[in-house]
Amino acid sequence: MSDTIFALSSGPAPAGIAVIRLSGPNALAALQSLVTSPSDRAKCTPRPRHAHRRKLYRPNPEFIAGPIPGSEVLDDALILFFPGPASFTGEDVVELHCHGGAATIAAVLQALGQYPDCRLAEAGEFSRRAFANGNMDLTEAEALSDLIAAETxxxxxxxxxxxxxxxxxxxxxxxxxxxxxxxxxxxxxxxxxxxxxxxxxxxxxxxxxxxxxxxxxxxxxxxxxxxIRDGVRVAIVGSPNVGKSSLLNKLAGRDAAIVSEIAGTTRDVIEVRLDLGGYAVTLSDTAGLRDTPDAVEGEGVRRARATAESADIILWVSDDPMVFDMPAPFGVLDTIPVFQLLTKCDLVSAPSQWLDDPNRFGISSVTGVGLQDLLSAITSVCAERYGQATAAVAVRARxxxxxxxxxxxxxxxxxxxxxxxxxxxxxxxxxxxxxxxxxxxxxxxxxxxxxxxxxxx
Ligand SMILES: Nc1nc2c(ncn2[C@@H]2O[C@H](COP(=O)(O)OP(=O)(O)OP(=O)(O)O)[C@@H](O)[C@H]2O)c(=O)[nH]1
Ligand SMILES: [Mg+2]
Missing domain, CATH: 1.20.120.430 (tRNA modification GTPase MnmE domain 2)
Incomplete structure (x- = not known):
């Protein structure tokens, strides 16, 4: 006979409610040992899939006897019983909806751990049992973990x-x-x-x-x-001091990167996560591209190029419209969209002819001008390129x-x-x-x- 497993299934304490889930042959008996004395046991066979309000007691160490009369109340909880095989795991499942304080959770978990053949679940063990009992296949188990992790x-x-x-x-x-x-x-x-x-x-x-x-x-x-799963990689690249880090900070809404008037400030690749129209985007700020004798800055430039090469979208940034007439200073990949951004448009506005191309944006990280259009353009690219991917089933490399x-x-x-x-x-x-x-x-x-x-x- 397999163990009965239990775990906190809701988020960490403190919270309004904590859901503790049990699965296995002793799930119901363990519940009964918390809520009733042996003579009342029949009263506590909860109606399947119906919520009941019950006091949970610190159990009798003998277990078989149930809680000692008058023993200490651990919590006032809602209980639910899902008999197997029509449950998530395919086994008998019990849910205890307790108060979500750390001490309450600890006390209930500790009480459950004393019941024979009851132990804390290992990571993924509920889903593993559901898989073993034929309630889900591997693709569904993987998708369930993605669903729990989904942010956008x-x-x-x-x-x-x-x-x-x-x-x-x-x-x-x-x-x-x-x-x-x-x-x-x-x-x-x-x-x-x-x-x-x-x-x-x-x-x-x-x-x-x-x-x-x-x-x-x-x-x-x-x-x-x-x-979609890992985030669309958007790289901000361009010469030193053109306002790349300022753009990152403005879009992130916080001072994630150091900004200074000294050219060559940024060395490491700095990443922030954004949710653009439902798409997860990883925006990377990079070192300004230039030849430099400084070994540390040189390493930054190498990382900047590597980031550009592995990006899904490139934001090519300059504070001088003439720069865009020259070939981009990184291996341009025809296969990915490259947006040209002319920064500091609060000081000089972008020539209107230059802006005729829909892939060009005049922006300012000081006034915010042009940023909404830029974000809409990135979102459209995501929807166009990745929207159809939601029809795929082979979502993992495996x-x-x-x-x-x-x-x-x-x-x-x-x-x-x-x-x-x-x-x-x-x-x-x-x-x-x-x-x-x-x-x-x-x-x-x-x-x-x-x-x-x-x-x-
Ligand atoms: N007026 C104005 N100044 C800006 C704007 N964006 C950046 N700056 C200024 O330009 C200078 C350089 O900005 P950064 O954001 O550090 O530029 P960077 O491209 O990250 O520079 P490196 O990291 O050295 O490559 C700073 O003094 C900023 O305040 C802008 O939109 N308008
Ligand atoms: Mg910078």
Missing amino acids: EAQRRLALRLATGAGHDRYQDWTDRLVRILALIEAAVDFPEDDLPPDMLDQNANAIASLIAEWEQDIRLGALSSA HREALSRASEALEASLAQPELALSGEDIRVALMEMGRITGRVDVETVLDVVFQEFCIGK
């Missing part, structure tokens, strides 16, 4: 869709299609003389080609989705690696001279699906489906 609207949408089974369904569909392909191949190998559909092999080749195409698309979109291995296996199967060998390649692809979802039950599924094709036998 786009992160929430992406994670919620996958946590509620969108990834599970898509991988299941791909698995079902692979199983059908394999079943047809095996039927053709085992019963060549039977009357199989004449165009079966063509149909199979088409089915394989569409899977490869769908995976390629998902790998591409899934790679973009990492910008998924994309497995999908591309599966894709390679399908390519190989198309090239096989012998049917039996191409079946082996399809099995490899199926194993990769199983790796992604954590469910490798290819043979069982195959048995069921294969019967359909067992023509006349």
Whole structure:
């Protein structure tokens, strides 16, 4: 019999309410030991999924006897009981909604820890049990942890869709299609003389080609989705003293970077996180780009270039409109948007002709002029480039690696001279699906489906 686990499931104390969750075979009994004496025990079998208000008592050390009559009240709480298997973990689950003070939480946790076979849960153990009991697959477990970590609207949408089974369904569909392909191949190998559909092999080749195409698309979109999960990287780069750090501070709303009139102030890469229209953005301030004999500043310049090269969007900053006529002082990547920012527009305004290009902005970190337009432009780029990524299911590198291995296996199967060998390649692809979802039950599924094709036998 497995242990019963418990943990504080809500945020840290102090808070209005703290939710302590228990899961396992002794969850109900442990609850009963806190709320009632043995003779009353029947009274405390809470109605499933209904909230009850109960006093929690410091339990009798003998446990079996329940709280000692008149013993100390630990808290006045709401209790909920979710009998397995229709619970989050698939086991009996109890929730105690206590007062959210540190001492209350500690006292209740300590009382629960004394119950036989009850112990504090390890990190992720509730979800692990839900996975083990078939209540969620690996993609849903991963998405649940993303949902809990989500800070912005786009992160929430992406994670919620996958946590509620969108990834599970898509991988299941791909698995079902692979199983059908394999079943047809095996039927053709085992019963060549039977009357199989004449165009079966063509149909199979088409089915394989569409899977490869769908995976390629998902790998591409899934790679973009990492910008949603990890944040879109926006790098502020340009010559020294043009106002890069001032811009960062203004957008962050705090003095994150040192600003001075001395050229070469910034050395390290300074990052702030912003939420722009629901997209998480990591904005990086960098050292001004120039040749310098100073070794420390030189290292700063090297880091600035590296930051520019790995950015998703570059803000190329200058306080002189002529500078933009020259090639940008970093390896310009045609594939990413580069916005040109003319700073200090409170002192001199940007020439109106220069501003005709929608990728150019005249800004001032002193008056704030132009910043709203700049932020809107960054948000639009995020929505355009990354909005479609929320349709992907291969949102983790782990998924994309497995999908591309599966894709390679399908390519190989198309090239096989012998049917039996191409079946082996399809099995490899199926194993990769199983790796992604954590469910490798290819043979069982195959048995069921294969019967359909067992023509006349
Ligand atoms: N009037 C005005 N002055 C600005 C503006 N932005 C920056 N400055 C001034 O320009 C000088 C340099 O600003 P910083 O933000 O430190 O420039 P930087 O590009 O980070 O400089 P380095 O870190 O040395 O590369 C400071 O004296 C700022 O006060 C602006 O929009 N208007
Ligand atoms: Mg600076």
